[in-house]
Each structure stands twice: as C-alpha cells, then as structure tokens.
Amino acid sequence: MESNPDVDICGTNMLILKQNSEPKVIAMPTVDSMIRFNMMFYCCLGHPTLMFKASQVPNLIYNVNEPLMEDYELWLRLCATNLRFANIG
Numbered sequence: 555m556e557s558n559p560d561v562d563i564c565g566t567n568m569l570i571l572k573q574n575s576e577p578k579v580i581a582m583p584t585v586d587s588m589i590r591f592n593m594m595f596y597c598c599l600g601h602p603t604l605m606f607k608a609s610q611v612p613n614l615i616y617n618v619n620e621p622l623m624e625d626y627e628l629w630l631r632l633c634a635t636n637l638r639f640a641n642i643g
Contacts (some may be wrong), residue, residue, distance in 0.1 A: 555605060562610040562637040566603040582641040589639040597626040599639070610637060 555561055568580040582598045583589050592598045606614070617627050633639070 555607065558640065560638050561640040563599070563604060563606040563632065564640045564642065565599045565605075566642045568600040568603060581643065584641045584643050586639045589641065590633050593630060593633055597629060598641070599625075599629050600641075601625045603641075 555564055558564075565582060567582050570578045570580060572578075580600070582600060583592050589598055608614075614628070614632075617624060617631075
C-alpha cells in the first residue's frame with residue numbers, strides 16, 4: 555500500500571482448499587470501479603485477505619443488526635464513501 559498511496563482498502567484473490575477436492579482460485583476484480591460494480595452482485599472482497607489504512611477508514615464498525623452479512627454490509631457501506639479499493643490478482 556506504500557507503493558499505491560491512493561488505495562485505502564486492499565485484498566487479494568483467494569485459494570480455497572477443501573479435503574478430497576482440487577484447490578480452487580477465486581479471482582477477484584482488481585480495480586476500484588470493477589470492485590464497486592461487482593459488489594452489487596456478490597462480495598468481491600475476501601475478508602481474510604483485506605488490509606486497510608486505519609487512518610482512512612472512519613467508523614469501521616460492524617452493524618450488529620445485520621449478523622448474517624456483517625462483513626458484506628460493512629464493505630457496502632464503505633463503497634458509499636470516497637475510499638479507494640483494490641485487489642491484488
């Protein structure tokens with residue numbers, strides 16, 4: 555994130571490992587505009603992969619009224635701000 559100071563929240567692709575199954579790569583969109591667009595349809599930010607600039611993320615608090623989608627709800631709320639997203643492919 556030091557190399558990309560305009561990025562506030564950054565994630566990566568994910569590798570899914572299941573017993574008795576081939577590993578599967580979940581490819582996430584990499585640029586802010588595509589992340590925002592795809593967030594309307596699915597959560598394209600892998601929670602365990604995320605890094606963020608704490609100084610740039612005000613109110614990084616889960617909505618306890620949405621316990622089944624607390625991560626997704628938080629990312630959607632942050633999409634409504636001017637924060638910049640990225641995923642590393």
